[in-house]
Amino acid sequence: MSNSLDSPVPPPVLAAAQARRSHSKVTEDAPSTAELERLLGAAGRVADHSALHPWRLIALRGESRARLGRALADAAGLHGSGAASLAAKPMRAPLLIAVVSSPQPSHKVAEWEQEAVASGVAHMLSLLLHEAGWGVMWRTGPHTRSKAVAAMHGLAPGEKLLGWLYVGGIPDRLGSSHDKRAPLEHRLSTLES
Ligand SMILES: Cc1cc2nc3c(=O)[nH]c(=O)nc-3n(C[C@H](O)[C@H](O)[C@H](O)COP(=O)(O)O)c2cc1C
Structure with missing residues (x-):
């Protein structure tokens, strides 16, 4: 029996998952709250x-990212240039979506x-954002769960x-290809008896 995996045009979810990759450098463009809500309507349909x-999500934009930076530096007990460099990390993207297990x-x-x-x-929201x-x-870090x-x-x-989830626009010039993904077939085993 054939199924849509055999069709010349791959099914859209398969194609989206195959194409997904992370972007460590992003531009200052960001999805609007309305766009996020629309994607979340789909991402929130995962098995539950x-x-x-x-769960809940908190979007951090603008100055709230600097407040997060200061909280990270506080948690690390850093001062001076060490604090400044850790505090700058959340500024790497215009939108951070904090993922909260609730x-x-x-x-x-x-x-x-x-x-x-x-x-x-x-994961589903990442995929949908990438597809969009x-x-x-x-991203995480040693202070993710600090007070x-x-x-x-x-x-x-x-x-x-x-x-x-650090989110922003995809730059015109991407860094050198980083696709180091190993084949994953060996991660599947089958028990039949
Ligand atoms: C829960 C979680 C936390 C992560 N934290 C970091 C991080 O702090 N720094 C980092 O470089 N990558 C982190 N990653 C991995 C990246 O998001 C990304 O998956 C990795 O760089 C591989 O790139 P790819 O998604 O294009 O395969 C994290 C992934 C997950 C799922």
Whole structure:
């Protein structure tokens, strides 16, 4: 039996996933809130045990990125030029989307399952942003789960950051090709008995 994987035109989700790559350098263009909401309407449809929606996103634009930078420097206990260089990191993109795992009370769905949903939303949103023509890179760091950074985002008790999607325009001139992806077929094994 043939399926659409065999068709000369690859199915759109397959093509989008194959084409996705991260962009570490982006321009100052950024998607609007309306565009983000539209993409999130799709990204938020990932599999979600008991439909708890155990996640939320916080868009950081403008000066809020500098506040994040100061929180990172605080968390690192840095001063002077070390603090300035860490504080500048969130300015690498015009839009940062903080991915928040926001576990909901449940007797049935463990917290790790709920984090998996939040992670899935972030991956799906990255894919959709890339398909829409935006450059995206998911970034974290040693201070992602520090108190200073949680306070800067206004996280509630129990909420945890999974990092930030750094989003911006794709530069006309891309850096040298970085596609170092290894073949992944060997990651699949099959148990039949
Ligand atoms: C949860 C998570 C956190 C990440 N944090 C970083 C990071 O802090 N710095 C970094 O260089 N890459 C980080 N990455 C990896 C990049 O987002 C990216 O996937 C990697 O550079 C490979 O590029 P590619 O997505 O084009 O294959 C992270 C990825 C994930 C899923």
